[in-house]
Amino acid sequence: MSAPLLELRGVRKRFAARQGLFGGTASVRAVDGVSLAIAPRESFAVVGESGCGKTTLGRLALALEAPSEGQVLFEGQDLAALSGARLRRVRRSLQVIFQDPYASLNPRMTVERIIAEPWDIHGLHKSPAERARRLDKLLDDCGIARGLRARHPHELSGGQRQRVGIARALALEPKLVVADEPVSALDLSVQAQILNLLKDLQAEHQLAYLFISHDFSVVRHLCTRIAVMYLGRIVETADSESLLRDPQHPYTEALLSAVPVPDPEAERLRRRVILSGDVPSPLRPPPGCRFHPRCRYAVAACRTEDPALAEAKPAHLAACPVLPFRARPSEAALTAPGH
Amino acid sequence: MEPVLSVRGLRAHFVTPERTVKAVDGISYDLHAGKTLAVVGESGSGKSVHALSILGLLPSPPAKVVGGEILFGGRDLLRATPAQMRAVRGNRIGMIFQEPMTSLNPVLRVGEQIAEAVRLHRKASPAAAWAKAVELLRKVGIPNPEERARDFPHQFSGGMRQRAMIAIALSCEPDVLIADEPTTALDVTIQAQILELMRELQREYKTALVLITHNIGVVARMADEVVVMYAGRAVERAPVDALFKTPAHPYTRGLLASAPSLYERRERLDAIPGQPPDLGGELAGCPFAPRCPQVMDRCRIEDPPFFRLTGGRRSNCWKSEAAAA
Numbered sequence: 001m002s003a004p005l006l007e008l009r010g011v012r013k014r015f016a017a018r019q020g021l022f023g024g025t026a027s028v029r030a031v032d033g034v035s036l037a038i039a040p041r042e043s044f045a046v047v048g049e050s051g052c053g054k055t056t057l058g059r060l061a062l063a064l065e066a067p068s069e070g071q072v073l074f075e076g077q078d079l080a081a082l083s084g085a086r087l088r089r090v091r092r093s094l095q096v097i098f099q100d101p102y103a104s105l106n107p108r109m110t111v112e113r114i115i116a117e118p119w120d121i122h123g124l125h126k127s128p129a130e131r132a133r134r135l136d137k138l139l140d141d142c143g144i145a146r147g148l149r150a151r152h153p154h155e156l157s158g159g160q161r162q163r164v165g166i167a168r169a170l171a172l173e174p175k176l177v178v179a180d181e182p183v184s185a186l187d188l189s190v191q192a193q194i195l196n197l198l199k200d201l202q203a204e205h206q207l208a209y210l211f212i213s214h215d216f217s218v219v220r221h222l223c224t225r226i227a228v229m230y231l232g233r234i235v236e237t238a239d240s241e242s243l244l245r246d247p248q249h250p251y252t253e254a255l256l257s258a259v260p261v262p263d264p265e266a267e268r269l270r271r272r273v274i275l276s277g278d279v280p281s282p283l284r285p286p287p288g289c290r291f292h293p294r295c296r297y298a299v300a301a302c303r304t305e306d307p308a309l310a311e312a313k314p315a316h317l318a319a320c321p322v323l324p325f326r327a328r329p330s331e332a333a334l335t336a337p338g339h
Numbered sequence: 340m341e342p343v344l345s346v347r348g349l350r351a352h353f354v355t356p357e358r359t360v361k362a363v364d365g366i367s368y369d370l371h372a373g374k375t376l377a378v379v380g381e382s383g384s385g386k387s388v389h390a391l392s393i394l395g396l397l398p399s400p401p402a403k404v405v406g407g408e409i410l411f412g413g414r415d416l417l418r419a420t421p422a423q424m425r426a427v428r429g430n431r432i433g434m435i436f437q438e439p440m441t442s443l444n445p446v447l448r449v450g451e452q453i454a455e456a457v458r459l460h461r462k463a464s465p466a467a468a469w470a471k472a473v474e475l476l477r478k479v480g481i482p483n484p485e486e487r488a489r490d491f492p493h494q495f496s497g498g499m500r501q502r503a504m505i506a507i508a509l510s511c512e513p514d515v516l517i518a519d520e521p522t523t524a525l526d527v528t529i530q531a532q533i534l535e536l537m538r539e540l541q542r543e544y545k546t547a548l549v550l551i552t553h554n555i556g557v558v559a560r561m562a563d564e565v566v567v568m569y570a571g572r573a574v575e576r577a578p579v580d581a582l583f584k585t586p587a588h589p590y591t592r593g594l595l596a597s598a599p600s601l602y603e604r605r606e607r608l609d610a611i612p613g614q615p616p617d618l619g620g621e622l623a624g625c626p627f628a629p630r631c632p633q634v635m636d637r638c639r640i641e642d643p644p645f646f647r648l649t650g651g652r653r654s655n656c657w658k659s660e661a662a663a664a
Contacts (some may be wrong), residue, residue: 049526157614187381187553192597192610214527221599221608244601258531260556262598264579267560274535275528278496
């Protein structure tokens with residue numbers, strides 16, 4: 001792999017949480033020892049359920065949160081060591097697309113101002129001719145009709161709003177875009193339009209994506225590598241094909257088998273792993289392997305020993321010493337009949 | 340066999356002095372005991388308004404049911420008195436909504452809310468109703484139900500709240516359960532639990548289920564028959580296998596093609612261009628015509644009927660006319 005664009009080294013993030021009305025404080029380990037590296041122009045997905053720490057991970061990558069421990073490096077520079085003008089410069093290369101295009105755009109601004117505001121903040125493209133040219137290019141690239149530039153967000157559909165959010169993120173020609181559930185609020189037919197757009201823009205603008213999602217189907221379409229998070233940890237990471245075809249962590253296996261697929265025949269024949277219970281509170285993660293209370297493969301050692309990420313297959317890491325050596329039914333979570 | 344619920348040509352509009360929004364503008368189906376009918380569509384397609392019409396819960400004004408029949412137990416629910424409707428709703432027809440936190444009363448213990456539902460429709464002493472509530476919580480898979488019945492809703496997780504809602508909905512062993520996006524707010528592993536639970540209970544009680552969802556994977560997992568809604572109307576109705584194998588309406592085809600697949604990586608998704616029409620405007624011809632890849636001149640002028648095809652299928656498209664039975 002070429003020198004990483006973004007690297008997380010043993011990153012932990014704790015938040016103080018008050019317990020009860022008068023109780024003391026406890027600490028929630030939202031991200032608890034995550035290391036990963038994203039290459040330039042790579043699309044990397046972090047997948048997990050609510051509360052697994054994926055959004056906090058995205059905020060750490062954007063330098064919106066400082067890690068409690070560990071380092072976040074962008075092009076080799078520790079983000080925590082930067083401040084003022086130098087941090088601002090790095091931030092130009094780091095942009096974000098949010099989930100909710102209704103809440104993330106200023107309702108009082110026109111489309112044009114929303115997209116051009118980053119230029120004012122960073123003192124770029126001051127000549128009106130240059131501005132107009134760049135704005136038109138962004139509108140065209142993002143599939144926004146030029147006639148919409150004077151409109152306000154409430155006059156746009158959900159899909160159009162998300163396009164405006166994307167155009168704004170691209171205005172500063174970033175190298176890395178953190179996309180936090182960018183299509184999960186959209187209807188299926190519009191979601192497909194936006195996913196195609198994100199794919200086109202990646203090639204055209206040479207972007208790397210840190211794509212945060214709960215949806216494996218969406219992630220598979222866009223990303224070449226996937227990390228699965230559970231209770232603040234990465235439990236499995238590999239290239240998308242390997243991870244989806246042959247999951248090496250019981251949580252990934254269960255998560256994949258829970259995803260309903262649009263094929264009634266496959267749905268009838270699929271072997272489904274129904275996990276019991278809820279995700280434990282991150283305030284009190286279980287001892288040993290954090291997944292063991294819900295794991296059907298758990299052995300005695302899982303209750304006491306906390307497994308680290310280790311190579312389960314070449315270039316495929318999983319934090320489970322049990323599953324990779326278990327004989328499992330040949331139809332892995334992903335193999336549908338007839339596929 | 341007689342259907343337990345028949346919806347015939349239902350139309351519900353929102354009428355304000357400025358305009359009329361045709362939120363539901365034609366949906367028909369029969370629902371049989373123990374079967375699941377999925378109503379699938381995108382936001383604004385009218386699927387939830389259709390459910391509220393059946394339950395008599397539409398805010399009126401501005402909403403108004405302007406046409407059709409809802410036949411249940413030998414009676415048209417659209418002509419039922421409020422008292423008759425109260426005897427049906429929550430009793431013979433149960434309901435579950437998307438957000439269990441807003442459907443449960445935050446200041447009442449979960450057990451009391453279930454017991455209340457029992458006592459509203461059945462003669463039962465407070466103690467018997469409480470015992471029934473505990474039993475229902477056990478049935479829907481809540482661990483330590485005697486203790487958890489005394490919890491308040493905020494002490495339950497999202498999945499447990501939805502289980503409690505299901506317990507309330509099933510408290511009177513309804514003939515029909517209407518579930519509007521029951522798992523949309525839940526994580527995928529919890530969704531799998533709830534769908535499994537709904538299926539088990541359905542088998543046990545022979546409840547007929549109307550499942551309203553935007554998730555075509557959930558449709559594939561749960562449905563026997565499917566109604567696809569677009570712009571307020573049913574555009575296609577078919578048994579689940581036929582719908583996914585050979586979708587008849589171009590909108591259904593577009594919807595299925597726009598879903599990213601877990602199984603294969605495609606270079607591009609076949610998105611449907613454009614957006615659904617404004618339901619407050621005057622629509623001439625087929626409402627899908629502006630986005631349809633197979634549009635013909637006729638589609639822009641003449642509104643297609645709901646053609647009856649072979650194999651219990653219906654399609655609201657002129658292209659289906661030749662195949663119409």
